[in-house]
Amino acid sequence: xxxxxxxxxxxxxxxxxxxxxxxxxxxxxxxxxxxxxxxxxxxxxxxxxxxxxxxxxxxxxxxxxxxxxxxxxxxxxxxxxxxxxxxxxxxxxxxxxxxxxxxxxxxxxxxxxxxxxxxxxxxxxxxxxxxxxxxxxxxxxxxxxxxxxxxxxxxxxxxxxxxxxxxxxxxxxxxxxxxxxxxxxxxxxxxxxxxxxxxxxxxxxxxxxxx
Amino acid sequence: xxxxxxxxxxxxxxxxxxxxxxxxxxxxxxxxxxxxxxxxxxxxxxxxxxxxxxxxxxxxxxxxxxxxxxxxxxxxxxxxxxxxxxxxxxxxxxxxxxxxxxxxxxxxxxxxxxxxxxxxxxxxxxxxxxxxxxxxxxxxxxxxxxxxxxxxxxxxxxxxxxxxxxxxxxxxxxxxxxxxxxxxxxxxxxxxxxxxxxxxxxxxxxxxxxx
DNA sequence: GTCTATAGATCGATAGAC
DNA sequence: GTCTATCGATCTATAGAC
Numbered sequence: 001x002x003x004x005x006x007x008x009x010x011x012x013x014x015x016x017x018x019x020x021x022x023x024x025x026x027x028x029x030x031x032x033x034x035x036x037x038x039x040x041x042x043x044x045x046x047x048x049x050x051x052x053x054x055x056x057x058x059x060x061x062x063x064x065x066x067x068x069x070x071x072x073x074x075x076x077x078x079x080x081x082x083x084x085x086x087x088x089x090x091x092x093x094x095x096x097x098x099x100x101x102x103x104x105x106x107x108x109x110x111x112x113x114x115x116x117x118x119x120x121x122x123x124x125x126x127x128x129x130x131x132x133x134x135x136x137x138x139x140x141x142x143x144x145x146x147x148x149x150x151x152x153x154x155x156x157x158x159x160x161x162x163x164x165x166x167x168x169x170x171x172x173x174x175x176x177x178x179x180x181x182x183x184x185x186x187x188x189x190x191x192x193x194x195x196x197x198x199x200x201x202x203x204x205x206x207x208x209x210x211x
Numbered sequence: 212x213x214x215x216x217x218x219x220x221x222x223x224x225x226x227x228x229x230x231x232x233x234x235x236x237x238x239x240x241x242x243x244x245x246x247x248x249x250x251x252x253x254x255x256x257x258x259x260x261x262x263x264x265x266x267x268x269x270x271x272x273x274x275x276x277x278x279x280x281x282x283x284x285x286x287x288x289x290x291x292x293x294x295x296x297x298x299x300x301x302x303x304x305x306x307x308x309x310x311x312x313x314x315x316x317x318x319x320x321x322x323x324x325x326x327x328x329x330x331x332x333x334x335x336x337x338x339x340x341x342x343x344x345x346x347x348x349x350x351x352x353x354x355x356x357x358x359x360x361x362x363x364x365x366x367x368x369x370x371x372x373x374x375x376x377x378x379x380x381x382x383x384x385x386x387x388x389x390x391x392x393x394x395x396x397x398x399x400x401x402x403x404x405x406x407x408x409x410x411x412x413x414x415x416x417x418x419x420x421x422x
Numbered sequence: 423g424t425c426t427a428t429a430g431a432t433c434g435a436t437a438g439a440c
Numbered sequence: 441g442t443c444t445a446t447c448g449a450t451c452t453a454t455a456g457a458c
Contacts, residue, residue: 019423034334037248040451041360054424056453109334117272119390123245123320137394161415167392167408169384176387179330180379183348188379195376199410204372230441251433265442267435425458433450439444 012189020058022048028069032104032111036121036129037064061122063196070132074139075113090151091201097147098193101174110182115140116175144171157200170196233259233268240282243315244323247277247332247340274337281343284325285350292354301362302412308358309404316400321393326351355382356388368411381407392413 026047030039041052041062059065080100084093104111117134119124125133144167151157159166173192181189197205237258241250252263252273270276291311295304315322329336329344336344355378362368370377384403392400408416 035248035332037246038332038335041453042451051425052452053454057423060453061393062452112331115394116387116390117331119393120323120328121246121249122390122393124249134394137391141395141399159410160413161406161409162402165402165409167293168388168403169406172387172391172403173384174387175390176327176330176383176385177379179327179333179349179358179386180383182330182333183326183345184352188352191373191376192379192383195372195380198372198376199370199437202371252435253433262443263434264436264444266442271435272435423458425456427455428441429452429454431451431453434448435448436444436447438443440441 007109012025019048019050019054020027023055023058023065024069026074027065029067029111031117032114033109035117053193063128066126066129067132069130070114070118070136074132074136074145077136077139089154091154091156094151094157094200097144098174098196101178101189102193104178105181105186110178112178113175115171116179119175120179123148133201141171142166151200158202159200229310230259234266234276235280235283236270238276239284239325240322242280242328243325244320246328247415248335256318259331259407274339277337277340281325283348285343285347288347291318300365300367301358302365302367305358305362305368305411306408309407310348310356312400313404315389316392316397321389321397323389324386327380327390330386331390340357352378352382362411369413370411 026044027039030043041055044050044055046051056067059068087093087096101113102170104113115133115137118129118136122130122133145163148157148166148170149163150160152159152163164187173196177189177192180192181187194205197203234255237255238250241254252266255266256263263350264388266276270279279312295307298304298307312324326344326348327346333341334345356374359368359370359377359381360374363370363374384407388400388403391403392398405416407413
């Protein structure tokens with residue numbers, strides 16, 4: 001904290017508003033579409049009109065980029081949670097969470113959630129990236145448990161058993177559902193959302209017609 | 212068909228019983244642990260005591276290896292289904308399916324199901340591999356739907372809504388659960404299995420103590 | 423901060439001897 | 441069927457000019 005006092009004024013000379021965050025955004029998109037091992041500095045450089053050396057200036061090793069990527073995603077999730085904190089009820093918040101997955105699905109080529117990517121490629125990740133990935137998963141999981149518990153206490157949600165177990169089921173289904181949608185069509189994911197909603201509320205939701 | 216008539220007697224000169232299937236088995240294991248983009252011919256060669264050129268003899272391009280990999284997995288799934296065909300009831304068969312995932316989990320380093328790997332890396336797969344991956348997912352999904360429907364008809368399983376929707380939920384949860392287990396610990400996957408069983412049968416299953 | 427240029431490693435793939 | 445040897449492409453990463 002307070003590091004802004006004695007540091008550079010952080011000016012932005014040319015085109016991009018902030019190259020560092022432009023790199024992060026581009027890399028995040030690439031990771032969700034192609035996996036962390038599925039893109040290179042060249043991909044980012046081409047897409048942003050830079051040279052790979054410029055990216056190495058901001059992130060010396062690809063591992064640094066990966067760690068920053070997950071860390072930024074964790075922060076944005078925490079901000080997202082904070083913004084929803086005072087929303088009416090837990091079911092509204094859970095629906096908002098579902099909607100973020102729908103946005104991933106309908107994005108170009110179908111982006112996965114970072115947890116899914118990192119889980120799938122876990123065997124090739126560095127130790128430092130594994131730590132970040134575990135923290136991300138722990139935070140999402142903790143939020144899910146609290147939200148499910150609160151929803152049931154308020155009488156807006158119904159499910160059997162322990163919220164700790166149900167949270168794993170819901171989280172795993174959403175994560176796996178995005179991957180299945182790539183293989184079996186986006187409609188599979190909408191079926192999944194409908195089923196989750198039916199079981200959690202007892203009401204059959206109305207979703208758009210088959211595409 | 213009938214190609215065996217005029218072809219080589221398929222002898223096995225040295226150590227390995229059949230190099231081609233040894234390569235496939237090794238590659239399958241590597242893919243489930245590290246992803247299809249996470250291993251090279253060198254990994255296989257080292258592990259089998261071969262040179263990479265020997266692997267290129269059996270599979271000229273890595274894409275050929277990938278296609279053969281998924282095709283073999285599809286066949287083994289179909290054989291697995293056939294062997295269970297005359298088992299008592301649908302719930303027993305579904306439990307057997309759950310058990311294969313538990314075996315993946317408890318394998319060294321935690322292997323994913325191929326569907327999860329291919330779904331996660333879909334953006335980097337060739338068209339031919341995408342076709343095979345889609346066929347695999349379609350076959351698993353079709354079996355899940357039939358099994359769930361039959362289980363409910365027999366009164367052994369209970370769930371709300373359409374079996375087509377429930378099948379996506381169960382399949383996605385299993386697939387995502389293996390990935391989450393890598394990030395959050397194997398116990399998460401056992402919680403998931405317990406929750407699925409509780410919801411499908413109404414009975415709380417007894418699983419081993421926390422590790 | 424971004425560039426040119428390049429090192430060093432690894433990867434997929436091929437040619438040809440045995 | 442497996443080997444040695446090698447090619448060309450790609451990737452991560454660094455040095456140094458601007």
